[in-house]
Structure formats: structure tokens, C-alpha cells
Amino acid sequence: xxxxxxxxxxxxxPAGYVSPLPExxxxxxxxxxxxxxxxxxxxxxxxxxxxxxxxVAGIGLFxxxxxxxxxxxxxxxxxxxxxxxxxxxxxxxTLGVLTITSEHGTGLIRTTFTAxxxxxRVLTAKYVVLAGVTFTAVAGSxxxxxxxxxxxxxxxxxxxxxxxxxxxxxxxGSLYVTLLGVLALAVGTLVRHSAGGVVAMLGIVLxxxxxxGMFSIWEALEPVGVLFLRYNAPAALMQLFxxxxxxxxxxxxxxxxxxxxxxxxxxxxxxxxxxxxxxxV
Amino acid sequence: xxxxxxxxxxxxxxxxxxxLSFQVRPxxxxxxxxxxxxxxxxxxxxxxxxxxxxxxxxxINGMPFRELPNAQRHxxxxxxxxxxxxxxxxxxxxxxxxxxxxxxxxxVDEVLGVVxxxxxxxxxxxxxxxxxxxxxxIAAALLxxxxxxxxxxxxxGLDPEGILWVRNLMRQLAAEGRxxxxxSHLMSEMALTADHLIVIGRGRLxxxxxxxxxxxxxxxxxxxxxxxxxxxxGTQTLGEALVKAGGRVLREPDGALRVTGLAxxxxxxxxxxxxxxxxxxxxxxxxxxxxxxxxxxxxxxxxSTEDPRAELFEPEPLTVPAxxxxxxxEVPATTAAAFYAPPPPGAGGxxxxxxxxxxxLARGTGPEPEPEPExxx
Numbered sequence: 001x002x003x004x005x006x007x008x009x010x011x012x013x014p015a016g017y018v019s020p021l022p023e024x025x026x027x028x029x030x031x032x033x034x035x036x037x038x039x040x041x042x043x044x045x046x047x048x049x050x051x052x053x054x055x056v057a058g059i060g061l062f063x064x065x066x067x068x069x070x071x072x073x074x075x076x077x078x079x080x081x082x083x084x085x086x087x088x089x090x091x092x093x094t095l096g097v098l099t100i101t102s103e104h105g106t107g108l109i110r111t112t113f114t115a116x117x118x119x120x121r122v123l124t125a126k127y128v129v130l131a132g133v134t135f136t137a138v139a140g141s142x143x144x145x146x147x148x149x150x151x152x153x154x155x156x157x158x159x160x161x162x163x164x165x166x167x168x169x170x171x172x173g174s175l176y177v178t179l180l181g182v183l184a185l186a187v188g189t190l191v192r193h194s195a196g197g198v199v200a201m202l203g204i205v206l207x208x209x210x211x212x213g214m215f216s217i218w219e220a221l222e223p224v225g226v227l228f229l230r231y232n233a234p235a236a237l238m239q240l241f242x243x244x245x246x247x248x249x250x251x252x253x254x255x256x257x258x259x260x261x262x263x264x265x266x267x268x269x270x271x272x273x274x275x276x277x278x279x280x281v
Numbered sequence: 282x283x284x285x286x287x288x289x290x291x292x293x294x295x296x297x298x299x300x301l302s303f304q305v306r307p308x309x310x311x312x313x314x315x316x317x318x319x320x321x322x323x324x325x326x327x328x329x330x331x332x333x334x335x336x337x338x339x340x341i342n343g344m345p346f347r348e349l350p351n352a353q354r355h356x357x358x359x360x361x362x363x364x365x366x367x368x369x370x371x372x373x374x375x376x377x378x379x380x381x382x383x384x385x386x387x388x389v390d391e392v393l394g395v396v397x398x399x400x401x402x403x404x405x406x407x408x409x410x411x412x413x414x415x416x417x418x419i420a421a422a423l424l425x426x427x428x429x430x431x432x433x434x435x436x437x438g439l440d441p442e443g444i445l446w447v448r449n450l451m452r453q454l455a456a457e458g459r460x461x462x463x464x465s466h467l468m469s470e471m472a473l474t475a476d477h478l479i480v481i482g483r484g485r486l487x488x489x490x491x492x493x494x495x496x497x498x499x500x501x502x503x504x505x506x507x508x509x510x511x512x513x514x515g516t517q518t519l520g521e522a523l524v525k526a527g528g529r530v531l532r533e534p535d536g537a538l539r540v541t542g543l544a545x546x547x548x549x550x551x552x553x554x555x556x557x558x559x560x561x562x563x564x565x566x567x568x569x570x571x572x573x574x575x576x577x578x579x580x581x582x583x584x585s586t587e588d589p590r591a592e593l594f595e596p597e598p599l600t601v602p603a604x605x606x607x608x609x610x611e612v613p614a615t616t617a618a619a620f621y622a623p624p625p626p627g628a629g630g631x632x633x634x635x636x637x638x639x640x641x642l643a644r645g646t647g648p649e650p651e652p653e654p655e656x657x658x
Contacts, residue, residue: 016282016307017458019426023354024383034380041373042366107364110331111421114358116381117330117347280332 031116031125035099039129045098049133052091053141059084060145064152072149072158074244078170081145082241085138086234089177089205092134096184097197099130104192109281119276123189127182127269134181139174146170169242172254176240179261180205180233186268189276208232231260282307282460283328283429287337290323290484297323299484300337305462307428310455312475312492313464314573318582320484321464322360325433328462329358341429353382357422358431362414362438367407371398371417374406379424392420397446411438419447430454432463436470448474468570472496480573482580492569499576500567504545506552507537507561515557522555523548537561 039045063080072079100123103109116122150163183204188197208228215225229235236257283305290298298320305311315321326332328339330346338345341356349355365374375389393402396416401409406417415438422430432451436444444467451474455461465471471478471492478495480488488495506523508515520530520538528543540548545564552559 016460017428019354019428021354021384021388021426023351025351026353026382030380030383034377037373037377037380038366038369041370041377042368044368102366106366107361108366110326110360111364111378112381113331114329114356114360115353115378115421115424117349117352122381278333280326 026116026118026121028121028125028128031121032128035122035125035129039099039133042102044102045095048091048095048098049137052088052095053137055088055091056081056084056138056141057144059087060141061148064145064149067149067153069153069155069157072153072161076146076166076169076242077149077153077161077163078142078146078166078173078241079243080149081142081170082173082237082243084145085142085173085177085237088138088141089180089233089237090202092138092177092181093184093201093205094198095134096130096181097188097194097201099126099185100188101192101194101197104281105194113281120273123273123276126185130185131178131182135174135178138177139171142170142174143167166242169240169254172258173237173240176233176237176258176261179258179265183261183265183268186265186272189272190268205233209234231257233261236261282343283339283341283462284343285324285328285337285339288324288327288334288339289336290320290327290332291335297484298327298334298481301481301484301486302337303479303486303489305460305479306477307460308455308458309476310451310461310463310474311477311479312471313462313479313481314468314471314577315464315481315487316577316581316583319482319577319580321481322433323484324481325358325360325431325462325464328431329356329360331360351382351425353378353384353425353427355425355427356429356431357425357427358433359415359418359422359435360431360433362411362418365406365414365417368405370403371406371409372402374417375420375424378421382425384424388424388426392423395423396420412440412443415439415447416443419450427459429460430462432461434465435463436465436467444470468568468573472569480576482577483582485580487576487580496567496569496572499572501541502567503565504540504543504548505533505537505561505563505565506540506548506559508552509558509560510536512558518555519552519557519559522551522557526551 039049060081060083063083067080100109103112112122113119146166150161154161180201184197184201187200187204188194191197191200209232212225212228212230212232215221215228217225230252239252239257240254285304286302288298288301289296301320301324313321313324323332327334328341328346340346341349346352346356369377372389372393375392376386379386379389390399390402393399396419398413398416398420401413406414409417415435419432419435422432435451436447439447448470451461451463455476463474465474475492477491478488479486480495488499490498506519508519512518516532516536516538520532523530523538523540523543526543526547528548529541531539533539543551545562549559549562552562
């Protein structure tokens with residue numbers, strides 16, 4: 001083979017190369033900036049997030065406009081946002097899973113871990129960005145719906161409302177959904193597959209009410225069924241938002257639900273760190 | 282400087298990399314060669330801390346990759362041109378990587394210019410060709426202006442101009458005193474690019490030496506001599522003369538002689554003395570490819586065999602009477618459609634008539650018999 005330009009043989013500089021670029025020791029902030037760029041530069045995550053906001057605000061505001069003050073006698077003003085959030089939480093979980101599995105699915109994770117071999121820094125940044133973005137978006141949408149309802153319907157027929165408690169309830173619900181998103185990211189890290197992760201999360205959230213209903217058919221299994229019916233994600237959300245409940249005496253309190261999800265999410269997150277540090281990618 | 286000591290990787294019962302020890306020195310382009318499945322990519326992944334070695338260790342500038350405080354500023358790598366998110370724009374992809382180590386955004390535009398992707402920087406990488414993907418991968422590797430560079434098959438999918446560019450880039454990077462470790466299948470390319478070679482086969486080290494040394498070690502050059510056909514015993518006479526003079530002579534199928542151990546002028550003199558006219562006397566330098574083939578032929582993992590296509594051909598009938606003029610018997614449509622049906626008696630050794638289009642077979646209509654192809658014989 002004859003090349004038109006045969007480059008000169010390298011001189012073999014034994015001293016090695018020293019880059020003139022400034023050298024900054026990378027820290028978590030750098031990784032967070034990178035993850036933010038990643039999340040906002042791909043259509044799938046942007047659309048997922050956008051659909052979540054559109055669902056919560058859209059369904060919520062629609063419900064606000066169709067209701068009158070008298071409908072809020074037993075319901076907090078944030079109630080309409082809950083209807084949207086029950087659907088919107090699916091988007092949050094999809095976003096959580098996609099945050100990591102889109103990298104596994106495309107092989108980008110190898111490029112990422114080659115650029116940043118400190119994998120925990122990358123994973124932590126993912127958790128921080130996802131939690132921050134999700135909580136801001138969810139709480140913002142809930143607040144918009146709740147405020148609109150309060151402004152439009154806070155009249156005499158609605159009765160007396162403790163607005164502060166209702167706001168705290170809405171924020172609690174937003175935090176709950178954010179935790180579901182974090183759990184989704186942990187599950188995505190563990191299964192490393194988009195469809196697998198999303199299905200696992202759907203199962204965790206949607207199956208317990210179904211199981212509860214089915215188990216309650218037989219008397220022998222009824223205690224288990226009731227347990228499923230009391231402790232599941234949709235029931236927890238309704239409880240946190242302060243929706244009226246028929247059997248007040250037996251339902252667990254707000255913090256029981258929250259603690260349950262915190263323990264579950266914490267375990268999954270811990271496992272995600274262990275496997276990420278150890279696995280070949 | 283990359284240093285591997287006793288590097289081993291096992292996947293279950295299969296050993297992908299077996300006790301590999303080598304050094305890659307700065308200031309040189311070091312080629313990494315081996316047949317498919319010989320463990321090149323696994324080795325590269327272990328160097329980069331993506332895979333954990335079963336045994337042994339590998340260090341970059343004296344430290345394991347995952348313990349480097351600022352890896353991107355010291356090591357750049359292109360492993361797989363496809364390892365990008367197709368929905369992200371080229372520039373954003375590089376920006377996200379740059380941000381990971383706090384590399385200024387200006388550097389992103391610099392490397393885009395270096396690899397010549399400025400004009401498509403705002404395109405989503407899904408639309409990129411393999412060659413453009415390679416350029417993007419090289420840009421990512423250069424982001425941190427690193428001292429150690431690893432490239433896995435960087436010229437895959439590049440056009441000739443791109444290959445030349447990569448070759449010059451590698452040599453320039455090495456000339457600046459960087460460590461450049463590059464794997465490739467293109468031997469002619471490696472011969473021009475690399476100064477030093479590390480060859481592995483079945484996960485074991487086969488050679489670790491300079492390119493010239495490698496060629497002379499593993500393949501010999503020869504001279505090809507062809508005597509004029511006009512003389513009746515020219516080749517015979519010449520061969521005897523050459524052997525008597527101490528050369529080793531091999532006969533090629535077309536009558537030329539392959540001579541080793543004698544210089545070209547000497548061969549010419551001998552032919553002149555033996556009174557043999559020559560039609561060809563040409564030197565053949567051993568190539569890296571020959572040397573590589575000779576070294577690795579026993580270590581090839583996936584050997585190809587001739588495709589016999591046995592199920593498509595009926596063995597040729599032993600004798601075909603040349604005078605037989607019979608038209609091929611009419612094959613009923615049902616038989617032609619039944620793919621595995623035995624040939625009808627007297628079908629002349631043809632189990633079925635090949636349909637003109639694949640669709641014919643699926644429809645089961647069967648083709649019209651071919652208009653007598655056997656006439657050609």
C-alpha cells in the first residue's frame with residue numbers, strides 16, 4: 001500500500017505529554033450539571049416530564065372548572081390534582097427508569113463510566129437530578145391546581161378549610177411520588193432494561209390493589225387482602241392528600257405510608273449502589 | 282504508560298483473557314492485534330475499569346483506572362462508535378461528557394473542529410453513519426486532552442480520507458509524547474500506523490515487539506522467478522542451478538519459482554550462466570498481514586468453512602450423454618410447490634425446478650419449466 005503522505009516517525013518523547021488545559025478535580029456538582037444536560041437533551045425524558053405536568057395540571061384544572069364550592073365540603077382543594085397525579089405517577093416512574101436504562105440500552109453507560117470511573121458520583125448525580133426535577137414539577141403542578149381551586153371555590157358552601165394542612169398534604173403527596181420516581185431509578189439500575197424496569201414499577205404500584213380485591217374473595221385470605229388494600233401506593237396518595245376515608249379507624253396514618261416507601265426505596269437504592277460498583281458494564 | 286500484569290478474565294468455563302502481561306509505552310503508537318474473539322475488547326474494557334479482572338491487575342500511569350483522581354484528563358478512549366444515545370445531538374453528547382469532569386464548554390467546539398463534525402454538531406447522532414460515529418467517539422476521547430489514548434477499531438467504517446486522517450492523528454498524538462494504544466483488523470493500516478505490536482490469540486500473548494521485527498520474525502520475503510516458456514526445460518534447469526547455489530526453491534502452480542536465500546542479482550547471474558531466459562524476476566517483501574496470518578492461524582477462534590449448500594444441490598449425475606436432447610419432463614405444479622418432495626422419475630437429477638421468483642414458491646403455483654438450459658453443455 002502506498003500512502004500519498006507518509007508521516008514522519010514519531011520522535012518518542014520519553015518525558016510524556018503534559019496537557020496545557022487547567023485541571024480541576026471533578027466533584028458531584030460537575031456530574032449533576034452533566035446529568036441535567038442529559039435529561040434535558042433527549043426527547044424521551046423531556047416528553048415524559050412534560051406529559052406528567054400536562055396530566056396533573058390538565059386533569060386537575062379540568063376538574064376544578066367542573067366542580068362548585070359545595071363539592072369541596074369534605075375534600076381538600078388539592079383534591080383535583082390527585083386525579084391527575086394518579087395517572088402522572090406513571091410518567092414519573094417511566095422517567096426514573098429511563099434516566100439510567102437509556103444509557104444501558106444504548107451502551108452510553110460505557111462512555112460515561114470511561115469518562116467518570118467514579119461510578120457512585122454519576123449514580124448520586126442521577127438520583128439528585130431526578131429527585132429535584134420530579135419534586136419541583138410535581139409539587140409545582142399540584143400547587144397550581146390547589147391554588148386555582150382555593151381561589152375559585154373558597155366560598156361559604158365549601159365549609160371551613162385548613163389551607164396550611166392541605167398544602168402540607170399536597171407536598172407530602174408530591175414527595176411520595178418523587179420517592180416512587182427514585183425507586184424507579186433504583187429498579188432501573190438493578191434490571192438495566194427500560195421495558196423491564198417500567199413493568200416492574202407498574203407491578204409494584206398497580207398490582208397490590210388488585211391482589212387485595214382478589215384475596216378478599218376468600219375468607220381464609222381476607223386478612224392478607226385487607227392488608228394489600230390498606231398499604232398500596234394509590235391508597236397512600238389518597239391518604240396523604242387528605243381525601244375522606246370510609247374506615248378512618250383502621251387505615252394507617254400518613255407517616256406509616258411514607259415510612260414504608262422510604263424503607264423500600266432506601267433498600268433498593270442501597271442495592272443499586274452495591275451492584276453498580278461491582279458489575280461489569 | 283499502560284501496564285498489565287497477569288491479566289485474566291473468565292466468563293464461566295471460558296477464559297477470554299489468559300495471564301496477559303504487557304506494557305504500552307508513551308511516545309509510540311502501539312498496535313493491538315488478534316483474531317475475532319481473541320480478547321482484545323475485553324482487555325481494553327479491563328484497562329478502563331469497565332470489567333473487573335478475574336485475576337491480575339492493570340494500571341495506567343501506575344494507578345488502577347478507577348482510582349485515577351481525574352480520569353478523563355488522563356485517559357481518553359473510543360470503545361464503540363455506537364455507544365451514544367441516538368436521540369441526543371452530537372454537541373450535547375460531548376457537552377454532557379465534558380461537564381462530568383468540569384472541562385470548559387469551549388473545548389467541546391474545539392474537538393468538534395478537530396474531528397471535522399462542526400457542521401453536523403446540532404444533528405441527532407441517530408442519523409450518523411458509522412464513520413461519523415467513529416469521529417464523534419474520537420472527539421469524546423480527545424475531550425480531556427489526555428496523556429493516554431485507547432482506540433478500539435477506530436478506522437471501522439471510515440472512508441479512505443478518514444483512514445488517512447486517523448493514521449496521521451495517531452502518529453501525531455504519539456509524537457507529542459502520548460501513549461496511544463489502538464486495535465485494528467486492517468493489517469496494511471497497522472503496518473503504516475503502529476511502531477510496536479502486541480498480538481494476542483485466544484486470550485494469550487503471542488507477540489510483543491516492533492513492527493519490523495515482527496515481520497522478519499514471522500514471515501520471509503522471497504523472489505519470484507519465471508523462466509521463458511519457449512525453452513523446453515528452462516524452469517527445470519534454472520531450479521537446479523538455484524538449488525546448487527544454495528537457494529531454497531518452491532514451485533508455484535503456474536510454473537514460477539519462489540526463491541529464498543539468494544539475492545536478486547545473484548539469481549539473475551545464475552540464470553545467465555545457465556543460459557535461461559527470464560520473463561520475471563521480482564522481489565516480494567513480506568507484509569505484516571502475512572506475518573500476522575502465520576502467527577495467528579493456530580489461534581483463530583472462528584474458522585470459516587466452505588459453504589457446501591448440500592441441501593440445494595443434487596449430486597451431479599455421473600455421466601451425461603451429450604446427445605440427449607430430451608426436454609425436461611413437465612413437473613406438475615403441486616410437485617414444484619412441495620419443496621421436499623422426491624424428484625419425479627426421470628427428472629434428470631433435478632429435485633425441483635427453481636422458481637423464477639421466491640414468491641412463486643410461496644403461492645404454490647409453480648414455475649413454468651425453464652426453456653431447456655441443458656443445451657449449454
